[in-house]
Structure formats: C-alpha cells, structure tokens
Amino acid sequence: MTTSDPSPFPADVTALAADRALLAEYTSVLGELTRIAESERMILRSRDGEISPPMAARQERLGERYAALTIGLKARARALYGASLLDPAQMERKIVYLVTLMKENQRLMNARKAATALRVEVVMRAIAEREAASALGAPANEDGAEDLGEEDATPGDRPARGASSTLQRL
Missing domain, CATH: 1.10.287 (Helix Hairpins)
Incomplete structure (x- = not known):
C-alpha cells in the first residue's frame, strides 16, 4: 500500500x-x-x-x-x-432462456393483437351492414339482423348469415 x-x-x-x-x-x-x-x-x-x-x-x-x-x-x-x-456457459444458458421467453412473449402478444384486430373488424363490418340494411328499410332476419334481400343484393353486399351470433361469440 x-x-x-x-x-x-x-x-x-x-x-x-x-x-x-x-x-x-x-x-x-x-x-x-x-x-x-x-x-x-x-x-x-x-x-x-x-x-x-x-x-x-x-x-x-x-x-x-x-x-x-x-x-x-x-x-x-x-x-x-x-x-x-x-461461468460463461451457465450465464449464456440464462441469457438464452430469457431471450427465448421474450421472443415467445412477443409472438403471443402479436397473436393477441391480431385476434383483437379481427374482432374489431367483425364488429365494425356488422355495424356497417346493419346500418346499410336499415337505410334501405330492410326487415330483420331470423338472427335479428336486417336482411338486404336476395334479389337486390350482390353477395358482397349482404350481411353475413349469423353475423349477430358471431358478435355474441366475441
């Protein structure tokens, strides 16, 4: 010293x-x-x-x-x-495990976001279809949703059958 x-x-x-x-x-x-x-x-x-x-x-x-x-x-x-x-090998195992967890969590988070986006899209589509049917004065179908009628609508304009039940499942 x-x-x-x-x-x-x-x-x-x-x-x-x-x-x-x-x-x-x-x-x-x-x-x-x-x-x-x-x-x-x-x-x-x-x-x-x-x-x-x-x-x-x-x-x-x-x-x-x-x-x-x-x-x-x-x-x-x-x-x-x-x-x-x-111990570099032991430390590396711990780090690799953390990285693996983080990647899996990111994948799970992305899947959740995609599922949420799909639910929002289904709801928004059902609302738009219901409003379009209401504007035409169409009667409600068996699901309680309004029907555009088979003869007037093209397949893309018709509300999806069971749209109301789809919303209930969400």
Missing part, C-alpha cells in the same frame, strides 16, 4: 469486490427479468389475462438496468472469468 492510496485494501482486492458486486447485481437483474418474462408468458397464454402497467414499468426499468450492467460486465468479463467468478 502506498501513502497516496486512501484505501486500507490493495487495489486488486477492491477491484475483485467491485467485480463480485457487479456480477451479483447483474445476476439478480437477469433473474428478476426472467421471472417477469415467465409471469408475462403465463398471462399472455391465458385468454383474459392482462399485463398490469406496474409490471410493464418494472420490466422496462429492469431492462434498462440490465443493459447498463451488461456493458459493465462485458468490460470486466475476462477478470471475472480469471477469478473463477463467472
């Missing part, structure tokens, strides 16, 4: 402690992100589950922290590995 060094510990011991703290925080954040992604997957797989705004906000904050820690970990990876603190 030199007289200009205010620390009572050698620099390598201090650096090792900092590396351990960095790795511990990185592993903790990675684990928390994985738990949130697993919860998100369960929610997205359920028909009615919704991701809460606090959960999404927490995931975003952790993602930002994870990105910052990744930069620090990359800079110190060789030292961590040299000190036998980092």
Whole structure:
C-alpha cells in the first residue's frame, strides 16, 4: 500500500469486490427479468389475462438496468472469468432462456393483437351492414339482423348469415 492510496485494501482486492458486486447485481437483474418474462408468458397464454402497467414499468426499468450492467460486465468479463467468478456457459444458458421467453412473449402478444384486430373488424363490418340494411328499410332476419334481400343484393353486399351470433361469440 502506498501513502497516496486512501484505501486500507490493495487495489486488486477492491477491484475483485467491485467485480463480485457487479456480477451479483447483474445476476439478480437477469433473474428478476426472467421471472417477469415467465409471469408475462403465463398471462399472455391465458385468454383474459392482462399485463398490469406496474409490471410493464418494472420490466422496462429492469431492462434498462440490465443493459447498463451488461456493458459493465462485458468490460470486466475476462477478470471475472480469471477469478473463477463467472461461468460463461451457465450465464449464456440464462441469457438464452430469457431471450427465448421474450421472443415467445412477443409472438403471443402479436397473436393477441391480431385476434383483437379481427374482432374489431367483425364488429365494425356488422355495424356497417346493419346500418346499410336499415337505410334501405330492410326487415330483420331470423338472427335479428336486417336482411338486404336476395334479389337486390350482390353477395358482397349482404350481411353475413349469423353475423349477430358471431358478435355474441366475441
């Protein structure tokens, strides 16, 4: 130790402690992100589950922290590995699992968005068809929907049979 060094510990011991703290925080954040992604997957797989705004906000904050820690970990990876603190294969498995979860969650989210868009399209089409039939003064059919009549309408102008029951299923 030199007289200009205010620390009572050698620099390598201090650096090792900092590396351990960095790795511990990185592993903790990675684990928390994985738990949130697993919860998100369960929610997205359920028909009615919704991701809460606090959960999404927490995931975003952790993602930002994870990105910052990744930069620090990359800079110190060789030292961590040299000190036998980092098992690259184990860390890679954890990261690959998180990436797999995130990709699956994105796929599930996209499927949900597509299903919602389809439901909205069906509802909007049924409303437009009902308004068009009403404007023509057409009587209601057996579903309670108005019918344009077979002789006046082209197939594309007629309300779909069972449109009302389709809306009820949605």
